[in-house]
Amino acid sequence: MLQKILRSCFILLSSAVCVSAAAQNTETKTQPEPKQKIIIGTDKEKVPVFCGLSVSVDLVGAVMKAINSNFAQTEAALRLNFKEKYFPVFELGYGFSDYVSEETDKCSKTNAPYMRIGMDYNFTKKRNGNRLYAGIRYGFSHFRYDLADASYRDPVWNQPLPFYLNGEAGNAQWGEAVFGLETRLWKFIQLGWNLRYKKRFSQHVSKQGAPWYLPGFGKNGSTCFGGTFNLIFEI
Amino acid sequence: MSIKHFMSVWSAGLLCSAFVSCNEAGCPLNNTVVAEFNFYQMADGQLQKARLTDTLTVTAVGTDSILINRDLGVSELQIPLSYARPTDTLSFRYASNRGTVIYDTIIIQKESYQNFEAPECPTVTFHNIKAIKSTHQYIDTVQIVNPNINYNATENFKIVFYTTE
Numbered sequence: 001m002l003q004k005i006l007r008s009c010f011i012l013l014s015s016a017v018c019v020s021a022a023a024q025n026t027e028t029k030t031q032p033e034p035k036q037k038i039i040i041g042t043d044k045e046k047v048p049v050f051c052g053l054s055v056s057v058d059l060v061g062a063v064m065k066a067i068n069s070n071f072a073q074t075e076a077a078l079r080l081n082f083k084e085k086y087f088p089v090f091e092l093g094y095g096f097s098d099y100v101s102e103e104t105d106k107c108s109k110t111n112a113p114y115m116r117i118g119m120d121y122n123f124t125k126k127r128n129g130n131r132l133y134a135g136i137r138y139g140f141s142h143f144r145y146d147l148a149d150a151s152y153r154d155p156v157w158n159q160p161l162p163f164y165l166n167g168e169a170g171n172a173q174w175g176e177a178v179f180g181l182e183t184r185l186w187k188f189i190q191l192g193w194n195l196r197y198k199k200r201f202s203q204h205v206s207k208q209g210a211p212w213y214l215p216g217f218g219k220n221g222s223t224c225f226g227g228t229f230n231l232i233f234e235i
Numbered sequence: 236m237s238i239k240h241f242m243s244v245w246s247a248g249l250l251c252s253a254f255v256s257c258n259e260a261g262c263p264l265n266n267t268v269v270a271e272f273n274f275y276q277m278a279d280g281q282l283q284k285a286r287l288t289d290t291l292t293v294t295a296v297g298t299d300s301i302l303i304n305r306d307l308g309v310s311e312l313q314i315p316l317s318y319a320r321p322t323d324t325l326s327f328r329y330a331s332n333r334g335t336v337i338y339d340t341i342i343i344q345k346e347s348y349q350n351f352e353a354p355e356c357p358t359v360t361f362h363n364i365k366a367i368k369s370t371h372q373y374i375d376t377v378q379i380v381n382p383n384i385n386y387n388a389t390e391n392f393k394i395v396f397y398t399t400e
Contacts, residue, residue, distance in 0.1 A: 099354060100354070101354035101355050103355055104354060104355060104356070104357065106351070106354040106355075106358070107354065108354050147351045149349075149351065149358045152349065152358045154317060154318035154319065154360075156295065156298070156300050156302070156315050156317070157295060157297075157298055157300065157317040157318065157319075157320065158298060158300070159317070159318065159319060159320075161318050161319055161349070161360075163349045163351065163358055165351065207348070207350075208348060208349055208350055208351055209350060209351025209352065210351075212353065212354050
């Protein structure tokens with residue numbers, strides 16, 4: 001009876017780690033309780049300081065690029081693994097946008113690289129490749145952008161004034177709060193996704209207008225939501 | 236990893252990717268850029284707001300645009316400036332009910348620049364006033380109060396008329 005209660009508690013606690021429970025192994029049904037406790041305890045003792053590194057690519061950006069979305073970004077990340085808990089990460093990407101408003105025919109174009117650095121923290125206890133994590137990022141991009149409003153005219157003084165701003169330099173900095181999970185697909189291959197809340201810290205752009213899209217950030221604004229879907233290779 | 240788990244992760248990921256969105260860049264509600272003129276007169280040694288008793292018509296010289304058409308009892312004006320010209324010339328036509336017509340001309344020197352705003356919003360032109368001068372049929376003096384003409388509808392010019400009996 002006591003064993004059943006303990007087993008139920010363990011399952012409930014595992015489920016409480018919310019979505020990651022879906023990615024957890026369910027071998028607990030067949031294994032006796034004491035043996036499982038020993039395994040977890042041994043894992044904790046054996047975790048080395050440096051557990052390896054991983055590289056990943058974002059699949060969402062590639063899909064967005066393929067379907068001709070208003071903007072897309074291809075991205076790769078290098079992540080270190082310390083004690084299966086702390087994951088310093090460096091992300092490098094390239095953002096594309098060529099947006100034309102259907103209402104006004106005004107255009108905004110930005111193509112530029114971006115980078116982010118940050119850290120993830122893994123909440124799961126087991127070392128089975130399944131992770132539930134939260135993290136922070138600092139993002140930066142230096143870019144050039146074009147703005148165009150070819151049909152602009154002065155209605156009172158009856159003068160056409162096509163507006164073009166070409167190759168204007170700018171930069172932006174932002175922070176991100178990240179929440180995500182990943183699961184082992186096969187040996188060293190993992191699949192994961194994350195959600196990101198982004199807050200723009202600053203942008204330096206022309207006083208005549210800002211780009212519609214900031215590489216790495218998304219649609220220009222004070223805040224933004226984003227996400228990535230990653231194919232991860234652990235080394 | 237079982238098929239069930241695999242599907243859970245994938246569906247969550249698709250949900251995540253569908254969630255890629257941002258706050259909307261709303262266009263400014265007040266998106267008209269006009270120069271604001273207020274009318275004054277000297278009374279008892281002090282500058283006081285004035286209301287014209289004559290009918291006022293304002294036209295942009297060099298165009299066929301009538302900016303203000305036979306307005307009566309005017310104490311302030313809001314007039315759009317040109318988007319690109321360095322100098323705007325405005326003709327003020329005062330018509331009294333006795334049939335007399337008097338003209339004043341105001342010349343405004345400025346620098347203008349376009350502001351793109353968001354692609355969904357109309358482009359606007361802001362101005363920075365450099366100088367203003369006028370003829371002196373009815374107008375005594377013209378003064379620049381705020382040289383920046385943008386979304387903020389504030390008093391840009393003070394026009395002081397001669398005091399009449």
